[in-house]
Amino acid sequence: xxxxxxxxxxxxxxxxxxxxxxxxxxxxxxxxxxxxxxxxxxxxxxxxxxxxxxxxxxxxxxxxxxxxxxxxxxxxxxxxxxxxxxxxxxxxxxxxxxxxxxxxxxxxxxxxxxxxxxxxxxxxxxxxxxxxxxxxxxxxxxxxxxxxxxxxxxxxxxxxxxxxxxxxxxxxxxxxxxxxxxxxxxxxxxx
Numbered sequence: 001x002x003x004x005x006x007x008x009x010x011x012x013x014x015x016x017x018x019x020x021x022x023x024x025x026x027x028x029x030x031x032x033x034x035x036x037x038x039x040x041x042x043x044x045x046x047x048x049x050x051x052x053x054x055x056x057x058x059x060x061x062x063x064x065x066x067x068x069x070x071x072x073x074x075x076x077x078x079x080x081x082x083x084x085x086x087x088x089x090x091x092x093x094x095x096x097x098x099x100x101x102x103x104x105x106x107x108x109x110x111x112x113x114x115x116x117x118x119x120x121x122x123x124x125x126x127x128x129x130x131x132x133x134x135x136x137x138x139x140x141x142x143x144x145x146x147x148x149x150x151x152x153x154x155x156x157x158x159x160x161x162x163x164x165x166x167x168x169x170x171x172x173x174x175x176x177x178x179x180x181x182x183x184x185x186x187x188x189x190x191x
Contacts, residue, residue, distance in 0.1 A: 050140070051181050052091075052138055052176075053091060053140075054112075054174075055089070055090045056089040056090070056136055057084055057085075057088065057134070058083065058084050058129060059082065059129075059132040059133040060082055060084045061082065062082040066085065068082050068085060073135060074148070076165075089114070089125075091178060091181050093118030094112055094118060094178070095114060097110065097113075097179055099111075099171055099175045100161065102163070107163070108163070108168055109162060110146075110162055110171060111161045112161075113158060114159075116158075119158030122158060123155065126154045126155040130152065131152075132150075133148040133151070134148065140173055140174050144165070146166060147163065149162050
C-alpha cells in the first residue's frame, strides 16, 4: 500500500502537489510515531520518571515587542519584572542539579552545575549584565517562576546556587526531575 502511494505521488504532474503529498505523509508519520497520550504530563519521554524543565531568563527593558514579557516572581511578596522570552540557559546546558543545605536553620537551595558551554554562557551573562536579575522558571507538576537573583558578580566556575520560592518537598521534586532530564539529555543520540 505504501509503495502504491509513493508510486502515485511520483507520477503526479504537479511538483507542488507531489511535495505537499510527501510532506503530508511525513507529518502523519511523525504525528503517529511521537504523538499519543501520556498518563502524567510531567512524565512524558522519561519512561515514567519525574521530569522538570528549568530555564534562566535575563531581565530586560520592556519595548513592546513579543521578545519580552512581564512576569511576577515570588508568591508571598511578588516582584514584577520584564524578562526576555527566549531563555539564556536551560537544562540542555546543565551537567548536574542538587539540593543543598545553606545553613543550620533548615535553609536549602538548588545548586546547578553547568557543562562547558553553559559555564561559558553563565560567565558571559554574569560579566556583561551586572545589576540585572536572572529570572528562573521551572515546570514540573506545575509551572512557576522560582527566583530572580540579582547578578552582582562574575561566575566563572559554572556553579549557580539559588534559593527557590518552593517548599522543601517541591524543591526535592524539582531537583529529582531535573536530574532525570539532565541524565536523558546526556545519553548519546542514536537513530
